[in-house]
Amino acid sequence: MDKDKDMSRRRFLKMAALTGAAMCVGPTLNKVTAAERVWMGKQQVANNIPAGMAAVRTRRTLGHGNTAFTISAMGYGCMGLNHNRSQYPSREKEIALVHEAVERGVTLFDTAESYGYHINEKLVGEALKGYTDRVFVSSKFGHKFVNGVQIKTEEDSTPANIRRVCENSLRNLGVETLGMFYQHRIDPNTPIEAVAETCSKLIKEGKILHWGMCEVNVDTIRRAHKICPVTAIQSEYHLMHRMVETNGVLE
Structure with a gap:
């Protein structure tokens, strides 16, 4: 029994290490529908994930x-790769x-402009080159930067900055469309x-x-x-950090 529990714990930790937490959601455009067909077809067949292998x-x-x-039940939070x-x-x-x-079934990768100021996005873009027809990438806007340095006492979600960050993210990641685009902070x-x-227009x-x-x-939501x-x-x-339990978001 103890041995079984230990093996279960190991499998859980392996899965947790492989796939970082990321939140996302499913298709509205024809492009998304096509991407999901690819996920359901090419990925599941091509991966041939062996039984017993830690996978999503x-x-x-x-x-x-x-x-x-609609994406894999767990996504990959890429922040820890460098930031x-x-x-x-x-x-x-x-x-x-x-x-x-990707080969183990993850279809959402989460990054942000501020994870090393473009460094993480470029790294994720390089890593996902050739895989973008099988996965979605999410990024974030909202922090204020001046000459690449974050101004931590201020935020910037002006329409002009949202658009600037979006264009930079698309270029850094090498994709035409972001699966998700989050406001990092209010x-x-x-x-x-x-x-x-502004996000409606980008959609x-x-x-x-x-x-x-x-x-x-x-209220903001x-x-x-x-x-x-x-x-x-x-x-x-x-x-x-359990503030989310008291601000009504989980209700």
Whole structure:
């Protein structure tokens, strides 16, 4: 019994190490439908994931209706590849790790402009080259940078900055469309309605498929959703950070 528990724990830890947490949701555009057909066909057949191998074998849909976005049940949070961690492997090993995640069934990779200011996006773009017909990538906007340095006392979700970040992300990642585009943090000087309207335009232009927000309260979500339906919310949630339990987001 103890041996079985130990093996289960090992499998869980292996899965957790392979696939970082990422939130996302399913298709509204024809391009998404085509991508999902690829996921259901090419990926499942080509991967030939052996029984017993740690892998993501099921899919998950967040959102509903026109905002629904279907991806692997777990996504890969790419921040730790180079940012906000004490140590990380060589570039070759990082790229190999991303490739292995794809082969094991992960279809959503989460990055952001601020993870080393373009460094993480470029790394993920390089790693996913040749795989973009099988996966989705999400990135984020909202932090303020001046000459590549984050101004941590301010945020910038002005329409002009949202568009600038979007274009940079598309170029860094080597994709035509972002699966998800999150507001990283609320900008107190830019109404959320203006943010939602800008994202709505980017969706219509085919530059993003869906949009979401990070670390927001219920009122902000509802105000934004009225302008452009929100597909996903990212919230830090663990034993040491449980604010999401009291701000109504989980209700």
